[in-house]
Every structure is written in C-alpha cells, then in structure tokens.
C-alpha cells in the first residue's frame with residue numbers, strides 16, 4: 453500500500469534521507485525507529501507529499517502527489533497544526549467537505565467520543581491544550597477512513613486514556629486492512645503489535661526487522677539498541 457523506492461532528501465549539503473526503501477502492505481503495522489535527527493520525520497513528510505525528494509513513492513499504486521494517493525492517506529503530524537479560529541466540530545466539518553465525505557457526522561461523533569472530546573466540540577483550536585490538539589489531529593486524519601495512515605510521534609502529549617484509545621485505534625485500523633507507519637521514540641508502547649520495524653541511523657535504514665525474525669525473549673527495544681549502540685543492553689535480573 454505504501455511503497456517508497458530510492459528516497460533521497462537533501463537539505464543543502466545535509467543528506468537527511470539516503471536512498472531509502474520502505475514498503476508497508478495492507479493490514480501491516482510498520483514502526484519507524486531511530487535517534488534524534490536520524491531522518492524519520494523527513495521520510496514521513498516525503499511520503500505525505502510535503503517535501504520534494506529524489507525517488508518514487510506510491511500509495512495504493514498512485515504516485516504520492518496525486519489526488520488519488522492523498523485520498524487514501526491519513527497523516528498525523530508530530531506537532532498538531534489546527535486553525536486557531538475554528539472549533540473542534542468545524543475542523544471535522546472542514547475535513548469532511550475537503551474530502552467530500554458523505555454522511556460523516558456519525559463517524560465524527562464516534563471519534564470525538566472515543567477520545568473524550570465530546571464536551572470540547574465548540575472549543576476553538578487556540579483554546580485547546582496540546583494533548584487535545586493532538587486528539588483533534590487524530591480525529592481529522594481518521595475521519596475520511598484512510599487506507600494508509602502515517603503517525604509521527606502520535607502518543608506524545610496524550611493522557612493515559614488517549615494513549616490507550618489511540619493504541620486500540622491503531623490495532624483496529626491494522627485489523628481492518630489499513631497500512632500503518634508509526635514513528636516513535638516510545639518503543640515500549642509499540643512492543644505488542646508491530647509487524648515490521650525500520651531502524652534509521654544517520655539518514656539510512658540500518659535494519660529492517662520482521663517480528664517473526666526476532667529471537668524468543670528479545671524485545672523491540674533490544675533490537676533497537678543492538679543497531680543504534682552496536683551491542684545488547686545488559687539484562688537486569690527483573691527482565
């Protein structure tokens with residue numbers, strides 16, 4: 453569903469993404485890991501069509517800058533960007549109209565309820581806390597029922613209920629056949645349900661690891677530190 457081939461992105465002389473290949477199928481959850489500055493957000497922005505890059509990215513077989521690709525793709529950015537003078541309800545209405553969604557109201561209600569935003573519908577974007585903005589951003593991305601969703605650090609700023617709900621939503625999306633890419637530093641939060649992990653270091657994919665490849669007792673965190681620090685963490689007696 454999401455295919456990136458030979459992606460190179462330079463900011464001046466800095467090569468932020470160096471010849472990256474990534475492929476995420478329908479019903480697959482890919483985790484994107486890497487230290488600060490590894491190039492994760494750059495890759496995500498390229499996939500979402502927000503940056504110019506060298507290489508080819510397709511969503512459901514459509515080149516990523518096309519309207520067809522954009523219809524299929526949902527994006528939850530690292531930092532939510534809301535309209536300060538639109539209410540929460542108006543944000544969802546705006547998305548519904550932009551995507552020409554039929555009968556979207558019930559789904560919008562259900563999403564807002566799921567993230568405990570029922571009583572915030574009339575609040576303006578500028579009146580929302582960071583976590584509330586994040587929840588609205590998630591609701592807006594999911595309203596058009598995308599077939600592929602990219603989450604950039606989605607759990608940061610959410611309260612425990614929001615984290616639980618968003619994780620549940622991700623698993624539901626995956627089970628319903630959606631392709632997911634989740635970039636995060638909160639490795640533990642993804643341990644339960646990942647299918648493939650891409651570990652980026654200095655603009656390159658250093659390791660692609662499928663769940664079935666990791667050894668019994670090995671965690672995603674272990675795999676990460678193996679790659680980024682070149683050795684396994686010493687196990688503590690409690691692990």
Ligand SMILES: Nc1ncnc2c1ncn2[C@@H]1O[C@H](COP(=O)(O)OP(=O)(O)OP(=O)(O)O)[C@@H](O)[C@H]1O
Nearest residue numbers: 463466467468486487488489490491492493494495
């Ligand atoms: N707009 C920009 N102009 C110039 N350099 C940039 C720009 N955006 C990112 N970079 C650089 O590109 C590299 C990759 O940044 P990117 O934000 O993609 O990393 P990241 O893996 O998402 O990091 P983090 O985990 O800290 O969010 C970094 O060296 C960063 O300084």
